[in-house]
Amino acid sequence: MLTRVFTETRFVRRRHVLVGALSLCCAPLGIAQGQDSPQLARTLERAERYDAAFGPKPQPTARWLAGDRLVYSPTGKAPWTVIEAPSARVLQSEVDDAAVGGPGPAMGLPLGLASFGPGNSEPNASGPWMARIANGDLVVTDAAGKTRLQLSGAQNYEWGLAPRAWNYDRRFFMALRVDDRAIHRVPIVDYSSAVERVTYAPYPKTGTPVPVTELHIVDPTAGVARPVQLDTRDATIWFLGWRSTVAEALVMRLSRTGKRLDLFAIQGSGATRLLASDERPATFVGALDFTTMDWAWQVIQLPDQSGFLWMSERDGWRHVYHYGYDGALKKQVTSGAFPVHRVVHIDSARRQIHVVASGDSARPYDRHVYRVGLDGTGFTALTSTPGQHEPVFSSSGNFFIDSYSSLTQPQTVELRRTDGTLIKRLGQASTAPYADVGYTPPEPFRAKAADGTTDLYGVLYRPADFDSTKRYPVVDYIYAGPFIAVHQTTYAPSSAMHRIAASLAQMGFVVTMLDARGTPGRGKAFQDANYGRIGQIEIPDHVAVLRALARSRPYMDTTRAGIVGHSWGGYFALRGMLVAPDFFKVGYAGAPGDLTEAVSINEPNMGLLTSNQAGYAAGSNPGLASALRGKLKIMHGTSDVMAPLSTTMRMTQALIEANKTFDLLIMPGQPHGPAGAQGRYYREDVRRFMATHLLRDDVFETTRRHVP
Numbered sequence: 001m002l003t004r005v006f007t008e009t010r011f012v013r014r015r016h017v018l019v020g021a022l023s024l025c026c027a028p029l030g031i032a033q034g035q036d037s038p039q040l041a042r043t044l045e046r047a048e049r050y051d052a053a054f055g056p057k058p059q060p061t062a063r064w065l066a067g068d069r070l071v072y073s074p075t076g077k078a079p080w081t082v083i084e085a086p087s088a089r090v091l092q093s094e095v096d097d098a099a100v101g102g103p104g105p106a107m108g109l110p111l112g113l114a115s116f117g118p119g120n121s122e123p124n125a126s127g128p129w130m131a132r133i134a135n136g137d138l139v140v141t142d143a144a145g146k147t148r149l150q151l152s153g154a155q156n157y158e159w160g161l162a163p164r165a166w167n168y169d170r171r172f173f174m175a176l177r178v179d180d181r182a183i184h185r186v187p188i189v190d191y192s193s194a195v196e197r198v199t200y201a202p203y204p205k206t207g208t209p210v211p212v213t214e215l216h217i218v219d220p221t222a223g224v225a226r227p228v229q230l231d232t233r234d235a236t237i238w239f240l241g242w243r244s245t246v247a248e249a250l251v252m253r254l255s256r257t258g259k260r261l262d263l264f265a266i267q268g269s270g271a272t273r274l275l276a277s278d279e280r281p282a283t284f285v286g287a288l289d290f291t292t293m294d295w296a297w298q299v300i301q302l303p304d305q306s307g308f309l310w311m312s313e314r315d316g317w318r319h320v321y322h323y324g325y326d327g328a329l330k331k332q333v334t335s336g337a338f339p340v341h342r343v344v345h346i347d348s349a350r351r352q353i354h355v356v357a358s359g360d361s362a363r364p365y366d367r368h369v370y371r372v373g374l375d376g377t378g379f380t381a382l383t384s385t386p387g388q389h390e391p392v393f394s395s396s397g398n399f400f401i402d403s404y405s406s407l408t409q410p411q412t413v414e415l416r417r418t419d420g421t422l423i424k425r426l427g428q429a430s431t432a433p434y435a436d437v438g439y440t441p442p443e444p445f446r447a448k449a450a451d452g453t454t455d456l457y458g459v460l461y462r463p464a465d466f467d468s469t470k471r472y473p474v475v476d477y478i479y480a481g482p483f484i485a486v487h488q489t490t491y492a493p494s495s496a497m498h499r500i501a502a503s504l505a506q507m508g509f510v511v512t513m514l515d516a517r518g519t520p521g522r523g524k525a526f527q528d529a530n531y532g533r534i535g536q537i538e539i540p541d542h543v544a545v546l547r548a549l550a551r552s553r554p555y556m557d558t559t560r561a562g563i564v565g566h567s568w569g570g571y572f573a574l575r576g577m578l579v580a581p582d583f584f585k586v587g588y589a590g591a592p593g594d595l596t597e598a599v600s601i602n603e604p605n606m607g608l609l610t611s612n613q614a615g616y617a618a619g620s621n622p623g624l625a626s627a628l629r630g631k632l633k634i635m636h637g638t639s640d641v642m643a644p645l646s647t648t649m650r651m652t653q654a655l656i657e658a659n660k661t662f663d664l665l666i667m668p669g670q671p672h673g674p675a676g677a678q679g680r681y682y683r684e685d686v687r688r689f690m691a692t693h694l695l696r697d698d699v700f701e702t703t704r705r706h707v708p
Contacts, residue, residue, distance in 0.1 A: 040691060043507050044684050050464075051503035051683065053437045054493045060413040060427035062401045063106045064394050070401065071100045072413070074427045085399040088415060088424040106401070107392055111343055115301040116164050116241025116250075127170045129220040133159055138175055140220050149223050156180040156202075164241035167249070172268050174239050174249055175216045175225060182209040186644045191668045201641040204599045206616075207609040210256060213237040217249075217270050226270035236600070238295055243305075243325075250275070250299065250308075254291065258284035258604030263299060263310065265325070275327045276310045283531045285313070287604035289483035289520050297342035304348050309333070311340070313524045320355065322374055333376050339523060341367060345393040345400070347418070351375070354382070354400075354418075356389065364522055365457060365489050365515075369402065369420070382420030385409070388489055399423070405490040407441045407459070434492060438464030439502070441491050442513075447548040449517055450540035454526070458487045458514035458545065461505035466555075472510045473560035473694040474546060476584070477501040478576065479513075480538045481568030482530060482605045485521045487513040496673075497569075500683065504564070507691050510556050512549070516541035532612050534595065534605055535619030539576050543583050558583070560694050564686060566590035567643060567672065570634075571621065574651065577632050578624040585630040586693040588686050591672055592634065592651065593643035595619045622654035631693040633663035635682060637670030663689070 036044065058075035065071060069091065071080040080100050082092040108114060129148070130141050136153030138161075153159045157179050165173040185200035204210045215228035215237070234256040242249045249266040263276040278285045286294070300309040307324040319340050320333040334340050338359045345354040351374045356367050359381060369391045372379040383389045387406030394400065402414045411429040416422055442459035449456050463472070479486045479497060488498045497513070505511045515521075516538045518530030530537050542563075550556040563584045565573040570592030577587040595602050595616050603609075609616055617623065632655075636648040648664075655662050665685055667674055674682045 036688070040688065043691065044687055047503040047506050047687050048680065048684065050437050050439070050506045051499050053433060053439065054499045054502070057429070057433055057492070059411050059429055060403075061106050062392075062403070062413050062415070062426055063100065064392065064401070065100065066395065068394050068396050068399060070394070070415070071095065072426045083415070083426075085394060085415060085423070106403070107390070110296040111345070112297045112300045113240075115303075117244065129170065131161060131165070131173055131175075131218070131220075133161060138218075138225075140218065140223075142220075148220050149218070149225070151175075151225055153177070156183075162239040164239075167242040167247050167268075168244055169247070171219070171221065172247060173218050173220075174242075174266075175218050176239070177214040177216065179212040179214065183211060184208045186641060186646070188639050188641065191638065203641060203644065206596050206599055206602045206606075208599070210234060210599050215239065215251065215266070217266065217268055219268065226268075228266055228270045228272060230264060230266070230272050236291055240299055243301065245305065250301075252295065252298065254286050254295075256599065256603060257607060258286045258290070261285045261290075261298075273327070275308075275325065276321075276323050276329075278312050278314060280313075283524075283528045284604045287483055288481075288601055291600055292483070294342075300343050300346070302348070303346060309343055309346075309353070311342075313339075316524045320353065320372075331374065331376055333374060334372055334379065335376070336379075337361070337523070338364075339521060341521075344369070344391055345397060345418075347397050352378075354391070354393065356391065358521065365485065365487075366406075369400070371419070380420075382416070385412075393418070401426075405429075405492070407444055407489065407491060410491040429492075431491070440464075442488055442502070445545075445549060447545040450537065450544040451517075454517055454529075456514060456516055456541060456545055458512055460549065461502050461511040461513075463505050463508060468555050470555060471557040472508060472555055473562065474550070474556050474558050475501075475504055475509045475511045475690060475694070476542055476546060476561065476563045476576070477504065477511050477513050477569070478542060478563055478565040478572045479567075479569040480516055480519070480542075480565075480572040482518045482527065482534060483520060485515045485519050487515050497566075500564075500686075503683075504687060504690065507687055508695055509562075509690070510553075512546065514542055514545055516545075531605060532607055532615045533618060534602075534615075535571075535575055535579075535621075538572060539579050542576065543580050546583075560585060562586035562588075562690050562694050564588045564590075564690065568593060570643070574621045574632075574634075577630055578621060578627045581627055581629040586632075586690060587630060588633045588635070588689050590635045590682070590686070591637065591640055591643050592621070592647060594621065594647040594650070597643060597647065622650050625651070625654035625660060626658040628655065628658070628660045628662070631663075631689075632660075633665065633685075633689050635665040635667065635685065637667045637672065637674060639669050640672045642672035 060074050061076035062070050062072045068085040070083050073080045078097045080095040084091050128143050132139050136158035138151040138159035140149040141147050160176050162174040162176055180202055183202045183204050186203040188199050190197040213232050216225040218225045236254045238252040240250040247268045251264045251266055253262045259281055260279045264272045265275050266272050298311050310321045310323050312321055317339050322330040322333050324330055340355045340357040343353055343355050352371055355370050357370050358364055358367055360366055366386055367388050369382040369389050387404040389404040391400045391402050398418055400416055402416050405411045410431050413426045415424045442461045444459050446455055446457050486497055493499045493502055501511045501513050520527050550558045561584050563573045563576040570589040573587045573589040574592050576584045634648055636645050638645055670678055
């Protein structure tokens with residue numbers, strides 16, 4: 001059920017419906033695959049073209065060069081313009097990629113990782129030692145190529161080198177050995193020939209053993225590898241790097257259940273000492289959003305060696321704390337009823353830091369740039385235009401590039417001084433490619449959760465030829481996974497989920513995307529709302545919001561409501577059909593997961609299976625199979641190693657035993673997210689299924705008769 005991973009996640013691993021210009025009046029919209037009616041075929045093609053319109057587009061891009069100079073291009077590629085930051089004066093035009101260091105990304109490593117230096121596991125060419133991995137063995141050689149140390153690995157118990165492995169004077173490096181021998185393995189069957197082939201993918205499921213990462217300090221001069229004195233069992237480990245002037249490394253450890261996060265200093269002898277920790281026994285400190293993304297911004301070394309910055313939600317909101325290397329807390333740097341997402345710049349001379357935070361309570365999903373002193377004073381907003389702001393500071397720290405977008409403003413790039421003063425708007429993305437297909441950004445909304453108190457936010461997509469006097473079926477495009485907020489907040493769709501939702505609307509639906517209780521970015525209490533009881537509050541929240549929206553929008557026909565989702569969204573699409581069968585009449589669940597899937601996905605949000613059997617049982621979809629009333633389809637790829645096929649096999653078995661009719665699409669050889677031609681087939685199948693069962697009067701009437 002995992003949808004995105006930072007590349008260094010671990011150093012180991014109605015009767016009349018108008019669609020476009022086409023009026024569909026009581027006509028069958030589809031038959032079987034390859035036999036679509038002309039109306040449906042054209043509608044499917046329209047939706048696919050709409051989806052394709054949101055592929056990669058030229059975007060205004062600025063990148064820093066040395067000496068407070070930057071390059072800008074309205075398309076993100078050559079030709080570039082070289083600009084002097086203080087005056088915004090053009091120094092050079094028509095510059096090619098090679099002259100500005102290639103067409104690489106406008107942003108580098110997160111500051112947390114960048115503060116540990118380059119991610120190079122090898123010594124300098126002039127250094128005396130070379131370390132490499134050969135067939136799972138660790139081999140250290142001298143400058144002449146003579147082996148100084150060789151440590152043998154074994155199958156599923158191999159050696160590796162950590163990123164940023166060597167210390168500052170090249171005396172030591174950090175090696176690791178990962179023990180995968182007890183890990184559950186998922187069988188992947190290759191059906192491409194009559195003689196099936198089976199491979200096995202390591203996949204630690206809920207309640208089963210997890211990999212153990214052993215850390216070793218290697219001293220090539222002494223020819224020894226010293227085990228780090230740290231218990232790494234039932235934990236996720238990140239080697240962050242070495243301090244810049246001291247032979248001491250920093251390592252983070254997150255417990256299996258996510259309830260405790262520790263930062264340790266590791267000395268060359270292998271001895272350890274605790275520098276900082278957070279513990280939340282009743283819920284969790286870090287879950288999947290931490291292990292895939294937020295860990296990279298968790299610790300930042302201060303350039304003046306006065307300590308480090310540590311992120312924590314100990315007061316209910318994610319904030320910045322200043323620690324010394326003696327482990328003593330010096331100051332809580334930021335505070336307030338809002339989250340700080342990350343530190344983006346440190347101004348040592350002024351004793352200030354810059355952060356990205358959601359400090360506007362009226363717009364909790366906006367992200368702005370703020371400045372604050374290390375002593376906690378002077379918290380000041382440097383950006384004010386609504387939207388998602390992404391700053392990149394110059395090497396001098398005197399200027400920053402501000403890239404941002406909102407539902408009303410396309411991608412915009414501005415040059416600002418460090419105090420937030422605008423020097424020049426460099427450019428803004430064109431909206432013409434989107435206007436060509438009739439796109440307008442979705443409508444934002446706010447509504448109450450099922451508890452009647454909590455404000456929830458989302459967006460509503462409508463057909464390009466929307467007519468408020470008509471009645472449209474409603475599709476809830478759901479994700480609801482507890483580690484990411486998904487509703488669109490930028491002018492153009494910024495994820496595949498946004499594109500799918502927007503293109504579905506073009507078939508004659510009103511489509512919603514919502515972030516219910518239990519998702520991140522709104523404080524610890526908001527995210528903890530479903531701790532230990534995933535599956536119990538999310539669908540009630542979605543139904544409550546859809547009913548509220550329909551009361552003020554008569555064009556929304558919630559008597560024809562469908563639900564679609566993939567991955568976590570697949571789990572919740574099933575969930576909606578099973579726990580709200582009187583509301584959702586049609587559902588499509590793509591690659592659905594389950595609460596018995598990966599340890600890292602479930603245990604931090606649910607606790608251990610042995611201690612929360614009731615919660616796991618309550619969140620089980622197969623156990624509710626007998627509740628199905630509407631039209632359901634499930635898709636799964638046979639080579640899925642994120643939400644294994646066994647989840648769908650158990651669900652289908654439960655539906656069969658409950659004597660329920662459903663549709664099933666098995667995609668041979670496809671991973672968690674089918675791509676290319678297979679991906680288009682899947683997208684069209686979703687659209688076809690929803691159109692067939694929500695846009696046809698006779699099908700809707702049949703479904704309605706089954707509802708008491």
